[in-house]
Amino acid sequence: MHPLRKQRIYAIVTVLLGAIAALVLVMSALSKNMNLFYSPSELVSSNVAPGSVVRAGGMVASGSIQKSTDSLEVIFLITDFQNSLSVTYNGILPDLFSEDAGVVVKGFLKEDGTFLAQEVLAKHDENYMPPEVAKMLNKIE
């Protein structure tokens, strides 16, 4: 075989194998790490399986933040002004977490219908509204 052609075959076969391996890897990694976003109403009405990791967002209802005094546990309600969802979080809240502010939490629904957050997402700008929450509120209006 002509050496140039041989060389081209090396290159093409390598690229193809690489691309296929990458595609398989991307697909499997993606299918395990996609977190769907739900509004409180959607979480109440749809049948999201308890225990599967999802994200939820809404406004922190005013007066709903209850902080424990002997542990890091915090319980608060997030609302889309139609339904609300009780969220429990064990940990230090981001600096910009406050009442009447938009928030996104990542975690899972428990059997009793409340949400256990593993992560409360922080944004470092006080005027910033998480885009998911902004879109969700727009949809409702």
Added chain:
Amino acid sequence: MIPEIGHLLLIGALAVTFIGGCLPFYEFFSKKYYSQSYLRPFSVLTALLVAGSLTCLIYSFLVDDFSVAYVATNSNTLLPDYYKFAATWGAHEGSLVLWILCLSLWLVGYMFSKRNVNDSFSSITFAIMNQVIFAFILFTLFTSNPFERLLPFSPLEGGDLNPSLQDFAFTIHPPLLYMGYSGLALPFSLAIAAMITNNIDSLWARSARPWSLLSCAFLTLGIGLGSWWAYYELGWGGWWFWDPVENAAFVPWLISIALFHSLIATERRGVFKNWSLLLSILSFAASLLGTFLVRSGVLTSVHAFALDPERGLFILGICSYFIFGALLIYSLKNTRTQSESTYSLTSIEFGFLLNNLLLVVLAISIMFGTIFPLLYEAYTNGDQVSVGPPYFNVLILPFAIGLGFLQGVGLFLGWSDTKDFKFITRLIIETLTVLIVINIILYFLFGSFNTGSLVACLLFSWIVSGNFLDIVINKRPLNKIKSFLSFRLGAIFAHLGIAFLVLGIGVVSSYSSEKELLLSVGESYDLDGYVFEFQNLSSEKGPNYIADVASLKIDENTRTIALSSEKRSYLSANQVTTEVGIVADLFKDYYVALGENIEGDTWSFRLQVKPFVRWIWFGALLIAIGTFISSIKLLRKET
């Protein structure tokens, strides 16, 4: 008055770059070669005009001219002068002017790095660069003018620079990052010029190499600083979050690395010509796409630039003009670019091919994960989804292993074919030795052995053996070692940088300890053998904030360490930030973030011990130094 001058200077630069973007093309296609002596003066003029414009903007910040809308939103009288200065590029509009300045500096650099520029290749390169600068100035003036006035009702006091940006690393992070991003415009312009003037040869590859290396060096520094900033400023103790904005810088970084490796093969052996051309285009495309993603607000990110769909559309227009234009030229280029030599499966050429394959596929996969939420939303008509960090962590591992393997053997491979494989046995022995030594050290440092870091340790040992140890052991006598080291100095530095980076990542992800808890004054907590004691709490007043400061004492076996951690309330923005307390030595960081006051003298804390975390940034620094050395060597040879 001053802001108007700045505005006018920018318009002046627009005019100059318009001429600079057209005239060389007119000359080239009409075959009327006027003296091309205007190229250098024009490039300097553009740089001066843009620098003048930026200076006017900086001046408006320093004198608190709140009639300028951009100043009013991003600065106030309480802000220390140093941060007023840096606030100039703290938001979208000002950062664009800085970006344009970077672009024009690259052009000046290129124009003066060559002995003479009286050829069509240089003048077309000049024209393309001018078009890029022109497009960015146009974008700035029409959608994001930083000199816009708030008249007649200008505010007496400004808003504020986001407190978390009031920080040293932040003041130099953007200039470095923008130098890197914008630097990729130069290899792009060179590739287009090579295609238009039909100079797709080793001279073109030669002239593109130093610039792709320099861009990569700046990107490395910019990304490294950003990571360091996120580590100590955000208070979570993480150093990389796979945030879309991080990815937007990481992807061009990967592609620029692929590019300068591929260009070596193109220059030396005349292979991969088409691929190098495409990579030049792709790297600039990645840099533009990054800009688009960050500034149009289509993606959810911690970096909250002021969002505006009109801007997004404008940038999309710029992207399409340059990228589709470039691809059109690529498909129309009139010669078939033929490989000038052949190579076998064990040649360095094939090594570069694998390196490029891994880097580019990794870059594409990361980009795919980054924009997947957008695709998903469009496809499902509004369902929102996010792709978590585990996606990227799972993905990067096999690529890192592949690339690390190649780095270990890279310096031993020969052009066209490798004759001698004796080095493999030596490498394996050296690698195993280093691996054992490292693990003994880790065992003594942490008193336990963690298999999680084994892959990282193995890669570290392999790369260090192949890029340093074997050279020192096998290239005796000393003067031969010296000449080899100086010949490959840049590559060795950069590869060792990767080795340290990988080791740092491996150790910090498997040996870290973390605990969130409540502590009252006087209480202490034992975190894996390190005892943290909360000693007292005091109040302090800064120039534009008040702070609660917690003092802690950490008991190690042999010594005690004092550490303080703050919670700041900024007065003008009414915003609270965490100032993490960090005490670091070579092998570990103590990292304490103060939470909030629960009741009385009880506060919440996040305590962390992060071993080897500094090695990550040390590695990044080595990579930057290595790429700098290589590019400077290439530039000096050129003249």
